[in-house]
Amino acid sequence: MAETRLIHGDALEWMPKLEPNSIQLIFADPPYNLSGSGFLTCKGGRPVECNKGQWDQVDNLHEFNRRWVAECVRVLAEDGTLWISGTLHNHPSIGMVLKELGLWIINDLIWYKPNATPLLQRNRLAPSTELIWIASKSKKYYFNYELAKQLNGGKQMRNLWTIPAEKHQTDHPAEKPESLLTRILLIASREGDWVLDPFMGSGTTGVVAKRLERHFIGIEIDDHYFTTAIQRIQETPASPF
Ligand SMILES: C[S@@+](CC[C@H](N)C(=O)[O-])C[C@H]1O[C@@H](n2cnc3c(N)ncnc32)[C@H](O)[C@@H]1O
Numbered sequence: 661m662a663e664t665r666l667i668h669g670d671a672l673e674w675m676p677k678l679e680p681n682s683i684q685l686i687f688a689d690p691p692y693n694l695s696g697s698g699f700l701t702c703k704g705g706r707p708v709e710c711n712k713g714q715w716d717q718v719d720n721l722h723e724f725n726r727r728w729v730a731e732c733v734r735v736l737a738e739d740g741t742l743w744i745s746g747t748l749h750n751h752p753s754i755g756m757v758l759k760e761l762g763l764w765i766i767n768d769l770i771w772y773k774p775n776a777t778p779l780l781q782r783n784r785l786a787p788s789t790e791l792i793w794i795a796s797k798s799k800k801y802y803f804n805y806e807l808a809k810q811l812n813g814g815k816q817m818r819n820l821w822t823i824p825a826e827k828h829q830t831d832h833p834a835e836k837p838e839s840l841l842t843r844i845l846l847i848a849s850r851e852g853d854w855v856l857d858p859f860m861g862s863g864t865t866g867v868v869a870k871r872l873e874r875h876f877i878g879i880e881i882d883d884h885y886f887t888t889a890i891q892r893i894q895e896t897p898a899s900p901f
Pocket residue numbers: 669670671672689690691692715716832834835836837858859860861862863864865879880881882885
């Protein structure tokens with residue numbers, strides 16, 4: 661039976677307490693610093709400035725990224741992989757940090773959302789993608805190439821994934837689709853491996869880890885989202901196998 665450990669607190673405080681080299685797969689969906697950038701989004705059919713919450717505003721984003729990514733490197737297994745999602749607001753900073761910390765960058769993966777929210781301003785292209793860095797400590801990392809190919813109808817899987825945004829299960833504004841996490845966990849971990857999500861939000865990674873029989877550690881700072889994640893993961897049936 662897969663174990664689930666949910667931690668309510670700051671990832672910068674709690675990650676140093678985790679065992680070194682103990683995690684096979686880290687999926688991190690950190691604050692993007694998107695709020696307050698002047699983007700208009702659509703709420704209840706009306707244009708409003710994008711504000712995902714206080715959690716999305718970090719004072720010194722690059723320093724913050726350097727600190728938590730360094731902890732990811734410490735806890736990541738020698739053959740583990742680190743997957744970090746973002747947008748143009750934090751993607752360059754994360755890329756710099758990965759280079760500074762000497763990680764091996766495996767891929768830049770583009771998640772294309774064909775049904776992304778339409779753009780209300782008429783001054784740029786409609787953002788329809790998120791970017792995911794995939795990195796490891798060494799060139800010998802676990803990656804299930806054959807399964808990825810199988811999931812792609814027998815053809816080599818490319819670094820452009822078309823996955824529609826799903827109807828949210830919770831009120832978290834940045835909830836990721838379960839199908840995105842399912843694909844990542846299947847390709848980059850095995851049953852019984854440990855998966856860490858240091859910015860757990862509504863618990864999507866935990867839900868998928870439980871279904872796929874992976875052990876899971878999730879950290880979330882916000883009271884409401886932490887409670888949401890606990891409830892969501894508890895209500896998820898474990899794998900029947
Ligand atoms: C982009 S959201 C993650 C959404 C998640 N992937 C999901 O599917 O619901 C980032 C989350 O990180 C949390 N967070 C921000 N700073 C944090 C920190 N220092 N430690 C732990 N959690 C933090 C926020 O409260 C927010 O819920």
